[in-house]
Amino acid sequence: MKIFVTGSAGLVGSNIIPHLKNCGHEVVGVDRQGGTPDEADHVFQGDLAEKRVREEALEGVDTIFHLAAAKDDWGIDDDTFFFENLEVTRRLIEDARKRDIHDWVFYSSVAAMGPGDEPRSEEAPLEPNGAYGTSKMKAERLFQEYAExxxxxxxxxxxxxIIFGPGHFSYTNVHRLIEAIRGNRFLMVGEGQAIKTTSYIENVIAATLYLWERRSKGIQTYIYVDEPVRTTEELVDDIYRLLGKRRPGVRIPLQLAKSIAWVADVAADWTGINFPITAARIEKFNTSTNYDASAIREEGFEQPVGIEEALxxxxxxxxxxVN
Structure with missing residues (x-):
């Protein structure tokens, strides 16, 4: 089988390609950046928005793993999220349909569901907060219309x-948290009782392949998060312990931190510098992202790597x- 992997230089793409090759598949990788694993049989460095890139990459393909997306919490405007995550997906679907390519894996996000304190399953209403989550929700609808x-x-x-693990990018939340603690730049904001679900890369890859190998006609939607879920307080404690560092007892009240961060936001607007502390990041750190991934486990999936080993x-x- 010939498989087309978009975003092939990203964390998921670069980890899933070797697994697909080990299963005997031919793999085509496409990414704007270099870094697609050498295991890929064909590599196209280019913009998926360009018709030429899509046409060349789709030649002879049987299956598409669509992983490419715009994602960051700073420096990306709403129009870019909707173009990269929705319009490019629309174009890719149209080109694939013309070639009778109807076998897909699509990486959406729990952001399509929005944050919340109570655990929510796949049946929960989609209530995204922000352009990233909304763009993913609307992209899911494209596939639902396609299936109809x-x-x-x-x-x-x-x-x-949140996907984390060796090789994750510097803009990801877990990367920032580890480096802030490691560099003695972290102070706990708030009470730390927000639930923060995370997804370790090896577990995500295993879950993806497990579901794809058992796929059927139509749309099959699954949440994936590692278990057990933890609070921010527990995650921070684990990182301090594994780094062999003593955690300071100082804690900043949430409202005070937001006031301080407002100054950083103004400075960022003026200078164009991505400061590590922003009001949005503080709010996000103290907002629960609690999701119920029991459906995939009821299908028989077992998480191969535990939380302790993952960290x-x-x-x-x-x-x-990381220096």
Whole structure:
């Protein structure tokens, strides 16, 4: 089988390609940036928005793993989120349908559901907060419309929470948290009781392949988060312990931190500098992202890497690779 992987240089793409190759598949990788794994049989460095890139990459393809997306909490405007995550997906679907390519894995996000204190399953209403989550929600609808038009179409939609692990990018939340603690730049804001679901990269890859190998006609939507879920307080304690550092007892009240961050936001607007502390990041850190991933486990999936081992591997990578 020939599989087209978009976003092939990203954390998920670069980790899933070797697994697909080990299963005997031919793999085509596409990414704007270099870094697609050498295991890929064909690599296209280019913009998926360009028709030429899509046409060349789709030649002879049987299956599409659509992983590419715009995602960051600073420096990306709403129009870019909707173009990259919605319009480019629309174009890719149109080109694939013309070639009778109807086998998909699509990476959405729990952001399509929005944050919340109570655990929510796949049946919960979609209430995204912000352009990123809204763009992912609308992209999911494209696939639902596609499935209604083409009965033989199959699409696994995976909604992971924050993905972390060795090689994750510097703009990701867990990367920032580890480096802030490691560099003695972290102070706890708020009470730390927000639920923060996370998804370790090896578990995400295993979940993706498990669902894809058991796919059926139509849309199959699954949330993925690691278990057990933890509070921010527990996550911070774990990172301090695994780094061998003593945690300071100082804690900043949430409202005071927001006031301080407002100054950083103004400075960022003036200078264009991505400061590590922003009001949005403080708010996000103290907002629960609580999701129920029991559906995939009821299908028989078992999380291969536990929370402790996942953090150990990630922190080891930081100590060896991040200066």
């Amino acid at each position: 038009d083409v009965p033989e179409m199959s699409c696994v939609i995976l909604r992971p929470s 150990q591997k990630t922190i080891k990578w930081h100590l060896e690779h």
